[in-house]
Amino acid sequence: MSSLSQFISDLASGAVRVVDLTQPLGPDTPVIGLPEIFAPSPGLSVKQISRYDDDGPGWYWNTITMGEHTGTHFDAPVHWVTGKDLPENRCDTIPVGRCVGPACVVDVSADCNADPDFLITPDRIEAWEAEHGRIAGGSWFLMRTDWSKRSDPASFLNVAADGPHSPGFRPDAVELLIERDVLGVGVETIGTDAGQAGGFEPPFPNHTLMHGAGKLGLASLTNLDQLPATGALVVAAPLRIVDGSGSPLRVVAFIEG
Numbered sequence: 001m002s003s004l005s006q007f008i009s010d011l012a013s014g015a016v017r018v019v020d021l022t023q024p025l026g027p028d029t030p031v032i033g034l035p036e037i038f039a040p041s042p043g044l045s046v047k048q049i050s051r052y053d054d055d056g057p058g059w060y061w062n063t064i065t066m067g068e069h070t071g072t073h074f075d076a077p078v079h080w081v082t083g084k085d086l087p088e089n090r091c092d093t094i095p096v097g098r099c100v101g102p103a104c105v106v107d108v109s110a111d112c113n114a115d116p117d118f119l120i121t122p123d124r125i126e127a128w129e130a131e132h133g134r135i136a137g138g139s140w141f142l143m144r145t146d147w148s149k150r151s152d153p154a155s156f157l158n159v160a161a162d163g164p165h166s167p168g169f170r171p172d173a174v175e176l177l178i179e180r181d182v183l184g185v186g187v188e189t190i191g192t193d194a195g196q197a198g199g200f201e202p203p204f205p206n207h208t209l210m211h212g213a214g215k216l217g218l219a220s221l222t223n224l225d226q227l228p229a230t231g232a233l234v235v236a237a238p239l240r241i242v243d244g245s246g247s248p249l250r251v252v253a254f255i256e257g
């Protein structure tokens with residue numbers, strides 16, 4: 001039997017399961033807040049075209065409007081100025097093969113529960129590697145924070161007088177992941193940088209360094225607590241928007257058992 005035939009058979013038998021890493025997307029889906037001097041990104045709005053009525057007696061459909069970076073979404077390298085001139089850096093030109101890869105899932109949920117500003121460090125990543133093996137090139141690096149369990153938007157955004165507080169990456173941790181040649185990182189928070197990352201050096205290190213290295217981002221994932229540390233296969237392919245900087249998407253993981 002070929003490996004793909006085996007995979008299809010394992011899917012049918014339940015030996016391989018599909019886990020949905022995607023949040024529901026609706027008008028109440030929170031969007032990232034920016035300082036008022038910058039243009040905001042709109043959340044999702046839905047306008048009905050017809051619903052089995054005079055505008056279309058046999059069919060139902062809607063018009064949707066939203067920013068590209070809404071809900072569970074994909075960040076292309078062109079999203080950041082550091083990635084703007086790279087080849088194959090947009091939603092329509094990234095080879096689809098780069099959207100599929102094994103997942104390395106690092107559980108820092110206890111740290112984030114204790115400290116919402118928790119930042120993952122190279123030491124923490126290397127400790128994970130000592131237990132699970134070196135991160136292979138072409139892997140998705142998924143940071144499990146359990147932040148997706150914050151179902152209330154205010155708690156999810158966690159904005160205080162001095163700005164948002166949510167976990168993320170220390171710059172040297174991003175550098176290590178680039179060295180490992182990951183496909184990109186995936187997080188449960190609204191964006192792939194920590195809430196306070198605007199004040200880091202460099203600012204927004206994950207966006208600045210990862211996209212500058214041609215790597216991808218996945219934000220607002222959920223169900224990372226259902227994944228093993230290694231052994232899951234993740235498919236995260238954005239809409240093929242021409243010149244797109246990112247897109248909402250359905251992210252799925254295949255796991256054993």
Ligand code: MN
Binds near residue numbers: 069073074191219246
């Ligand atoms: Mn984004």
